[in-house]
Amino acid sequence: MRRIMLIVAYDGTNYCGWQVQPNGITIEGVLNRELSRILKEEIKVIGASRTDAGVHALGNTAVFDTSARIPADKVALALNQGLPDDIRIQHSMEVAPDFHPRHCESRKVYEYHVYNHSFDNPIGRQYHYFVHRPLEISAMQEAAAYFVGTHDFKSFCNIHTCVETTTRTIYECRVEKEQYKITIHIEGNGFLYNMVRIIAGTLIEVGNGLRKPAEIIDILAERNREAAGKTAPARGLQLVEIQYQSEWFQPQNGRKNTKNG
């Protein structure tokens, strides 16, 4: 048995999210189906981020175990031949058999894209949230800085979340503007359910003048979803990348021996 990792890019527009569900097509479901067909055994991938319906990814991470003899780096090519054109494997490689994309420590990079102009831009409308009212970027930038650090993000997570702790560490949170495109860039060790979209929605309310930047401190302190802003729409969100420690990606090294020895 080998564990193979996939870096998966997708346009989430036409999917009911990552995770397999009884009704509707999902990224995970399509990958399971195609991998099982190619490798002629039942494959079930484990995804790092179970993105919501409509959310996009440049680099989500998934792994699966197989006894098939295909070279690990050829899996990407073989898979891409049968995948619909809104899913593309960017890379495939063998990883340590105990590497788990959700349980291993990682740094996740997300971007939220806003198009802020009097009229929407039809080109790329699937990948941004159109906001008509002019947004004050400097206020959004000031507010974004308050998210950096280790905080309890209970106010910034969907009330239906079941997790042991709502504390997460944000390494970076910045807002950039280029003509009409506003990008909220955020990196952290983990994100709660809807966390990036609620942060984006709250930052947009700051940009709209509905909230002051320093209110972020109070919202964090309240530990109450109702204190924060609206959940921004899925279409604006992209999972850019998930970074792991490189030792997981050397399956032939000491780690494997440790496990088996």
Added chain:
Amino acid sequence: MRRIMLIVAYDGTNYCGWQVQPNGITIEGVLNRELSRILKEEIKVIGASRTDAGVHALGNTAVFDTSARIPADKVALALNQGLPDDIRIQHSMEVAPDFHPRHCESRKVYEYHVYNHSFDNPIGRQYHYFVHRPLEISAMQEAAAYFVGTHDFKSFCNIHTCVETTTRTIYECRVEKEQYKITIHIEGNGFLYNMVRIIAGTLIEVGNGLRKPAEIIDILAERNREAAGKTAPARGLQLVEIQYQSEWFQPQNGRKNTKNG
């Protein structure tokens, strides 16, 4: 009667191009239908660039004449309410009654987008041409420079073109790369049928090493479509902007009086 100008942005993916045709939905057809409905009179727009099926635009220009009393700047807002989300009017204004988007002198700005990586990026795949083989940017840049100036572009136009002259002036032609995205930026006083796509296809062949940059000189001299490269796919092409002399956009000024006086 007033002449009103529209700046039209569209995602051309689902259209059979700009120009009305018996079978298939076109941008011009949708605009005529919506304008006629809103203004309660038969409207026929005149477009500046009759883009092909699948080609996109950030700013195509169209005009129409109307006796309706709607303020010119409100036409954009009224139209956008009824238009499908892949067409958005960016601006509407009254122009001189003798302004014609095709016959008046203009500077047209196009971009051709290539995604050059081992695997395609599903995000934005509708707006770029995916090229797997690594392209040599410096060669493409060198080749691009040969297009600048006034040349006979007969080699770079569809053989079915009927025009008086195939001479055009290119003001700018440059190739830029940002990570995997290659943009061919081209500005000129006019473009023949398929001209930008044939230039893009030829530059890609230079990038692939199939042609040398200086061959562009010979291809131009041959005045033969077969001398140039393939026509690059429509999806990579965007009409960015059409610039006219500002005097056309002052309908209340001397120009109007000259015409009527």
